[in-house]
Structures are given as C-alpha cells and as structure tokens.
Amino acid sequence: MEDFKMNEKVLVTGGNGFLGMHIIAQLLARHYQVRATLRSLDKQAAVRETLAANHVANLSQLEFSKADLSADEGWPEAMTGVQFVLSVASPVFFGKITDEKKAIQPAINGVTRIIKAAQNAGVRKMVMTANFGGVGFSNFDKQSITDETYWTDPEQPGLSLYEKSKLLAEKAAWKIINQPGNQLAFSTINPVAILGPAMSAHVSGSFGVLENLMNGSLKRVPNISLNIVDVRDVAKLHILAMETPAADGQRFIATNDGQITMPEMAAIIRKAEPELANKVPGKRMPDWLIKAGALVSQQAREAKLLLEINRNVSNQKARKMLGWQPMATNEGTVLATLAAMRQYGLL
Template sequence: MSGIETVLVTGGSGFVGGHCIVKLLEKGYSVRTTIRSLSKKEKVLDMLKNGGITSFDRISFCEADLTEDANWHDAVKDCEYVLHVASPILFTIPKDENEMIRPAVDGTLRVLKAARDGGVRRVVMTSNFGAVGYSHKDPHTPITEKEWTDPNEKHLTAYNKSKVLAERAAWDFVNSHGKGLELVTINPTAIYGPALCKDMSVGFELLKKILDGSMRAIPQLSMNVIDVRDVADLHIRAMTSPKAKGQRFLALAGGEISLPEIANFLRARPEAERYNISNMILPNWVAYFGGLFNQQLKTLASMLKTSRNASNEKAKTILDWEPIATNEEAIIASVESMLNFEIL
C-alpha cells in the first residue's frame, strides 16, 4: 500500500460523502471515513457496492462525531487530504437555531484543528449556495464566489445560517491559525442524482412530495441543481489542483429550473402513471400572505425572492470541470433511485 495517498472523508454514510468515497476509490486512493457509530459500517459498504465498488481493501472506518473531540486525531493520521463533507442536518426546524449552528461551526473547527495538527496538506470543505448567494439583490447580475450571504439576512434558515457561519469560521481559522494548512470550499446548489441507499436527502423529500401528490399546489419556486456525481468530481479536482488553494467554487449544472417545470417534465415521463403530481400552481401572493401566519410559508416567501442567477464559470475555468448531468438528468436520476429503492 506504500505510495498510495490516504484521504479522510467525513460523513461517509451521507449522500455526498458516499459518492466522494466511490470516486476516490475509483481513482486509486486509500480512503478512511468517519461515521458517528461503527454500527453504520455495513450501511456504507452496501452503499459502495451500489456505487459499483467491488474491492474494499482500501477503505477503513473511524468512529467520530462532530460534537465531540474524541478520535479526530486518529481519523486524520497519515492522511494527505481531508474532504470535510459531514454537516449536522435536522429534519425539523429547531426552536433554537444554535442547535444546528453550534455543531456545524464547532465540528468544522474540530476537523480543521485535527487536520492542522496531523500534518494534512489540504482540506476541501462542503459548504453550500446558501453561504454565497442569499444576500444577492440584483437578479440581472450573476452570483459568483466573491459574494457572501449575510448571516443576519432576514428569514435565513437555521441550516443556511449554519453553513455560512461554519464556512466563515473555517476561513478565519485557516488564515489565523492554519500554519500552512490549505483550504478549499465547494458551494453546491440543490444536490440530486443517483442515491446509493434508501435514506433520502432533503432534496429527495421535496421531489417525493411533488410525485406522490402531498404537495397539493406547486410553488413557483426556481432553483439551481447539481448532480451528486459532479459534486464528488469537483471535490477531488479541488483537492488536487494547485490552482484551487484558498478558493471557493460554486457547484451547479447551469441555469435555473422551477418546481412547475420539474412537475411538467416528470408528468411527461413514460412511468408517469405511477405518480400523482398536482396540476395546481400555488400563486406567489398566497405564500406572501400566508407567511404572515405560517413559518413554512414565510420561509417559502423569502425563497421566492432569492435570485438564482448563479455562475459555475470559475470551476469550469480553474479546474477544467464540466458537469456530466443537466438539471433534468440529475432529477431523473433521483426519481429512478426512489423507484429502485421503493421509496415511491
């Protein structure tokens, strides 16, 4: 095994983490991954099998939690790189936003401190679009990596606030206390694509509500999309490219797509008889008015006003990255996964 570089991937049981491990193993790296409990080891191995991996002699596991100090120094030992993908996600809105923010910020600092002390060369951190574009006010100018979301932005969700504060903390730490540790951040938009297991990401839950009819009226909400395989590819390019040092990269396939557009093209799919997609469109005024009384509609109303005119030109130019999947192809891959895993 001498000469093979080892990469630590935090959160190996997650949607993005699993695909990063698959891509790294395909490229010949040795991979160590953190999971909160070693009881999840078999789940990760099954995910890798679903991703086409047949040999597991270059994958190892370490039990580590973002909220605890234990084992992080063991996790980074002898690693050349770290892909810090793990992030706490709560599927219900917390009463106290710090329930999500503190684990994200403190967990990121734990990983960076361990990486610095362990002699890691570079950390690639998974941030998100919410850390870049939610304070952009002009829909006619493209959103780029130069911008930052104001964490005090009105109606910013606890999740997006946690991501911007965690990324800010990461850059502050590396610039002040990194002692040569390199940092790159990847800022994906809505991540879709093929799942490696039946556990759904938040984005899949949104698709499921459209497909099974539980979303009775579809909001006129636009978003940017990226395939998870393209996200993994971008992480590895950012890990190895000398030009990536100290940079942020937006990850999106390109262009916007609205929920009604998604509903329309899924309604035209050959398997559409298996779906129960609503024909009703939710008028924007309903979201704006309802937001006065309902927190979910209040969040939706703020998202309707968010510009999605974002650019992926930096990743294409600096990292020679080209997405393999369009918005539609990434979404279709997600739907096919939900059918294969009998989620629908």
C-alpha cells in the same frame, strides 16, 4: 500517477452519507487510499455492502475510523497518516427550535474540530462541503450573476436554520484558515440542491422537493426557480479542488448550467411517472399567496426567499480553474433522482 495516488490517504467524513459514498467511490476509482469516518463502526459492513452492490472498485483500499463531529475523541487517530481531508458531514439540530444557538453551534463546533485536528496532524489540504445558502441567498438582483464573491447575510429573513448553520460554519472555517501561521490549504465546495442517483435509501434532503410534488400535499405548485446539481458532479468537484493547488483558498459553486422551475419539475415527473400524475399538481400557486403566508409562517418565509433570490448562478470558476464540467442536465438530474427514489421505495 496511479502508484503515487495509492500512497496518498484521504479522510472522508460522513462515510455513509449520500454525497460521502459517491466521493469514496470516485476516490477509490482514482486509486487513493481512503479512510471514512463513521459515528459508529457498526455501520461499516453496511457501507462496504452498499459500495460493492454499486460495483465500486478497489474496496481493499478503504478503511474506517470512529469519530463524531460532536466530540474530540477519535479525530487524532482518524487524521493519522492522512494527506487530505474532505469534510462532508455536518451536524444539524432538527428538533423543536427553542434556542437558535443550540441549533447552529454544533455545525460551527464540528468544522472547527476537524480543522484543528487536521492542523495538529499536519494534513496538507482540506476541502469542506459548504452550501449555496452561504453564497447567494441575499442577492435579489435578477439581472446580476451570482458567483463565489457573494455571501449571504446571516440575518436574512426567511433563511432556513440549515442554510444558516452551513453559512456560519463556513465563515468560522475561513476565520481559522486565515489566521497567521496556518499551514493547512483549504477550499470550499458550495453546492446548490444536490439530486441524482443514490447508492442507498440514505439520500439528500433536497429529495424532499420532489417528494413534496408527488405526495399529494400540494394543491398548486409554487412558481419557484431552483438550481440543482448531480451528486456525481459534486463528488468530482471535491476531488478536483483537492488535487489542484490553484484551488487553495478558493470557494467553488457546484451547479448545473441554468435553472429549473418547480412547475417544470412537476411536468417531468408527470411524464416519467404517469401513475403518480394525479398526485402532482398541474396548477401554479400565485406568488401573492406565498408572500401573504410569509407574514405568519416560517415555512412560507423560506419559500418567499426562494421565490425572490437571483437564480442566475455561475459555475464558470470551477470550469475555468479546475476544468470541471457538469455531466448532467437539469432534466437528466431530475430523472436520475426519480429513478433512485423508485429503486429504494421512496416514491
């Protein structure tokens, strides 16, 4: 089996990213040949050094290709000889928002560009990193269970620009894949907030949840429930979906079992990082204050949406269809995140 995998080449986009490097590490451990795309090949030495520092095996089976999601150049070369594509990177416009189309279109164009290049190159299968924001942000029935059959309404009040861009990019991807004549097998992974250990200081935006609890900016903690997942489990799920024919045409939510509230996260932080305890608020923010703020603030509208959506999220499809089992608990994921933040000077 290992010899077979050494003849299989996997393209990973965003090779220097938080999730991308974990995926590369696991692919190399499974003896795949890996090609990672970077916007600039000046970064390849740093990626190799980071992987080596994290004791990643089989680095001789890793190569790099220059390609940018905002341009066509480089993608035909990046796809040459590739059997699988893991589309991890997504361009998002984070500047001052004056034109929503300008903010969201790059994500749609990026995934469209990758799919077309993969189709043209005869790639066998592509797995796309989508987002839970594309699944469960319009389900407010807290007696229900959110699974992969749900789709978020793109016009959902309080939906962040990032979540909307990922949602519309996923919808665009499925539209292309479902066209007659398509030969590219396709799956999506829809992770909740990705936390856990980091290989470098380049971390997930979800780390901001913990940062906001520790930087003294909050006087009270919103009583918001969250779903979180360890980055290593998300990486593993990408590879299982890639390897499993039954995953073709399917979406998979990546989440730990259960949910965790922000006050529970704050309590974990205070216990694990006692020197920061005085910065971590102990009192809860009343729900009415968030709802009142939502009348005038986009940030409060996003918080209100997080407060109100259903957080009974199922990972049973990935478990049953792919044999995936998240190794991390919610508390363990938070502790691993704190350790990473301390290691890279992010506390």
